[in-house]
Amino acid sequence: MSSLRARLWLLGVAGVALACTDLVLTVTSDHGQLRGLNGSLGALTGVAFVGTGSFAWSRRPANRVGALMVATGFAWLGAGLAQANSPLLFSIGLVVGPLYLVLVTHLVLAFPDGQVTSRLARRLLIAGYADVLVVYEAWVLLDGHIRGEGSLPANVLAIVHAPGVAGVFDVASSAAGAVIIAIIVGILVRGRRRATPVVRHAAAPVLWTGLVCLTAVALSLAIGSASVSDIAHGITGSIAMLAFLALPFAFLVGILRSRYARAGAVSELVGALSSRAALRDTLADALGDPSLRLVYWAGRWVDREGRDVELPDSGVTEVERDGACIGAILHDPQLDDEPELVSAVAAAAALALENERLEAELRARVAELQDSRAKLIEVSMAERRSLERDLHDGAQQRLVALSLQVGLARRKLHSDPLGAEQLLDRAGDELRLALEELRELARGIHPAILTDRGLPAALQTLIDRAPLEVELLNAPDGRLPAPVEAAAYFVVAESLTNVAKYAQARHASVSVLRRNGHAVVEVRDDGVGGADPEVGTGLRGLADRLTIIDGRLDVLSPPGAGTIIRAQIPCA
Amino acid sequence: MATTVLIVDDHPSFRSVARMLLEAEGYEVVGEAPDGEQALELARQLSPDVVLLDLNMPGIDGFEVARRLPAGPAIVLVSSRDARDIGPLDANVMGFIAKGELSGASLRSVLSA
Numbered sequence A: 001m002s003s004l005r006a007r008l009w010l011l012g013v014a015g016v017a018l019a020c021t022d023l024v025l026t027v028t029s030d031h032g033q034l035r036g037l038n039g040s041l042g043a044l045t046g047v048a049f050v051g052t053g054s055f056a057w058s059r060r061p062a063n064r065v066g067a068l069m070v071a072t073g074f075a076w077l078g079a080g081l082a083q084a085n086s087p088l089l090f091s092i093g094l095v096v097g098p099l100y101l102v103l104v105t106h107l108v109l110a111f112p113d114g115q116v117t118s119r120l121a122r123r124l125l126i127a128g129y130a131d132v133l134v135v136y137e138a139w140v141l142l143d144g145h146i147r148g149e150g151s152l153p154a155n156v157l158a159i160v161h162a163p164g165v166a167g168v169f170d171v172a173s174s175a176a177g178a179v180i181i182a183i184i185v186g187i188l189v190r191g192r193r194r195a196t197p198v199v200r201h202a203a204a205p206v207l208w209t210g211l212v213c214l215t216a217v218a219l220s221l222a223i224g225s226a227s228v229s230d231i232a233h234g235i236t237g238s239i240a241m242l243a244f245l246a247l248p249f250a251f252l253v254g255i256l257r258s259r260y261a262r263a264g265a266v267s268e269l270v271g272a273l274s275s276r277a278a279l280r281d282t283l284a285d286a287l288g289d290p291s292l293r294l295v296y297w298a299g300r301w302v303d304r305e306g307r308d309v310e311l312p313d314s315g316v317t318e319v320e321r322d323g324a325c326i327g328a329i330l331h332d333p334q335l336d337d338e339p340e341l342v343s344a345v346a347a348a349a350a351l352a353l354e355n356e357r358l359e360a361e362l363r364a365r366v367a368e369l370q371d372s373r374a375k376l377i378e379v380s381m382a383e384r385r386s387l388e389r390d391l392h393d394g395a396q397q398r399l400v401a402l403s404l405q406v407g408l409a410r411r412k413l414h415s416d417p418l419g420a421e422q423l424l425d426r427a428g429d430e431l432r433l434a435l436e437e438l439r440e441l442a443r444g445i446h447p448a449i450l451t452d453r454g455l456p457a458a459l460q461t462l463i464d465r466a467p468l469e470v471e472l473l474n475a476p477d478g479r480l481p482a483p484v485e486a487a488a489y490f491v492v493a494e495s496l497t498n499v500a501k502y503a504q505a506r507h508a509s510v511s512v513l514r515r516n517g518h519a520v521v522e523v524r525d526d527g528v529g530g531a532d533p534e535v536g537t538g539l540r541g542l543a544d545r546l547t548i549i550d551g552r553l554d555v556l557s558p559p560g561a562g563t564i565i566r567a568q569i570p571c572a
Numbered sequence B: 001m002a003t004t005v006l007i008v009d010d011h012p013s014f015r016s017v018a019r020m021l022l023e024a025e026g027y028e029v030v031g032e033a034p035d036g037e038q039a040l041e042l043a044r045q046l047s048p049d050v051v052l053l054d055l056n057m058p059g060i061d062g063f064e065v066a067r068r069l070p071a072g073p074a075i076v077l078v079s080s081r082d083a084r085d086i087g088p089l090d091a092n093v094m095g096f097i098a099k100g101e102l103s104g105a106s107l108r109s110v111l112s113a
Helices: A003-028 A033-059 A063-081 A085-094 A099-110 A119-142 A163-194 A198-227 A230-274 A279-287 A333-337 A337-350 A348-413 A417-445 A448-453 A455-465 A482-503 A536-547 B010-023 B036-046 B060-066 B104-111
Strands: A293-297 A316-321 A323-328 A469-474 A507-515 A518-525 A552-556 A564-569 B004-008 B030-034 B050-055 B074-079 B093-098
Touching: A003 A033, A003 A063, A003 A316, A003 B036, A033 A063, A033 A230, A033 A448, A033 A507, A063 A099, A063 A230, A085 A119, A085 A417, A099 A119, A099 A198, A119 A163, A163 A198, A198 A230, A198 A448, A198 B030, A230 A564, A279 B004, A293 A348, A316 A348, A323 A337, A323 A348, A333 A337, A337 A348, A348 A417, A348 A536, A348 B010, A417 B010, A448 A455, A455 A482, A455 A507, A455 A518, A469 B074, A482 A507, A482 A564, A518 B104, A536 A552, A536 A564, B004 B010, B004 B036, B010 B030, B010 B050, B030 B036, B036 B050, B036 B060, B050 B060, B050 B104, B060 B074, B074 B104, B093 B104
Parallel strands: A469 A507, B004 B030, B004 B050, B050 B074, B074 B093
Antiparallel strands: A293 A323, A316 A323, A507 A518, A518 A564, A552 A564
8 A cells, every 4th residue: 555545544544533532522512502413513524524635635646635625624623622521622622713714715726726826815825824823823812711602611722811802803813714715705706707618617516615615604704703693693604514514525526527527528429439520629529628639740749730839838648549659639737637537538539530640741741842842943943043154154155255266267267367277276275165164064963974883983083073182981882763872972062162162171081871761971071160051052052952852961060170061861 | 546445344265355356347455354343443544435345244243334334435235145135225325245246347336326
């Protein structure tokens, strides 16, 4: 048996023992009326609070509701000692007296999650505790002969008998208590209106009973402190007592409602799922939470449209199927107190959720493909612009000059043969340069050596043309798919171009490996580092090209520590 | 007196062959500029009769140089593209010659238009 359960059993035994003591003291008391009835009801109420509180505490150890119920029960039973004929026991009962009232107020405020979230309510609660523990106790300490029904024993805990002053504290304590509880009733009514349907459903029996009890207590205290009418004081006091007695049973009713609702919710859910109703609406009805949302796991959390979603800190229940997470239900955080209900609903809906997950994954993939397509068009247009610029600035200019030189040479053929010959020599030079530029351009579009002899040979030509020492560390055995080889080639080409232009490096290395279904391309140099892919268009364009084929580009370039360009390209 | 010409083009090979061609046709090439900034400077210094101005240059392009040139020289735009690719000409530009069609005759034709 866990230590908590052992402690709760002990508390239960202590509660029963104290209840029996109260019963005996009340039945044998020589002050008070209807001793048998009051004794039985008093003992039953105390046991009900302690028992129900222990059950709640064992069910939800982190929730303070259980502990508050147990404390209320013991405070109630402690107050019952005031029925004793013994002055000492009577005095102890007197001291404990109204403590159960402030504890039950605390309980109703904190129900159902054990927290008092309203700052005003917390301050009022502190004021209530101060009223009972200071103002009321001052009355007890100052009045040695309490007036009441019948001849009451002496108050042996009084320090001095000053009934006049004590009376002031008595009235002040009652009046303050009435005001505090009245304001708290207002807070509870307002809070109930603002509560979510889940909270209203779960808390209804306890909250309604608590409201009746506290309202009656406030009225009774107010009437008593003003000494308006003994009859009215008696009636309101009795109503408060009855409502107080009903509280533990209201709590049990709430639990039973929840359990029946859980069983009903799951069976209704299974029926609704087979009728092809919208899954989200069906789950929201089953859990009584209109704010419910569904998210799906597609490598990341996405909604039904495939858009990225961030999960909140609470109110999240993951749904698994065959041991794998397929999605999550985002619900009212109050349902975190009903994990069995939410899990049962999630399990029943797992198959339908899996179908929706696949749809969401598909939509997310479509969105990625649309992005890729847009990038592809952008990259393609950028490459065309670059090609036009290279043609215009290079080969085209040379051919224009060549055309003019040939024209001029032709005009000079007879009048100045030597001049014509020189012009034709220059024209020949222009032609050679134009051809070389066109060849270079063709290599930039697609190097023939890559198609004819494969990646290692193509990489070697890049390395041979580099103006620094470059080592080929690894190259794949056998051919890779053509788009992968082309992408790897251009990663190395662009990287070595950048090394030559900017890195001030003495040495570089190139590596291409197959690893886990990817071609991993790495170009390292020992230069100045500080490369930023966002600054130049070369690396950015390269990253975009890789994204189109589901690849990625990483640049590690701390200043002063060289640069590593790493591309990972899927190749099945 | 020969018509004086300032050649503005960022390609030295074109400047060189344009000079030979124009001088063979009786023009006097008084200066060459590889970009717009130097073209504006030389135009102020040399006050040529004609500025032969390439459209596509690094820095400020031929259209902008034409707008900034002082009044005086006849501005003739040239390009390795043809007329279909360059759009309408500003009012202060005499005309346009595709580089491949540059000759004494084509230049005289534009200047007399």
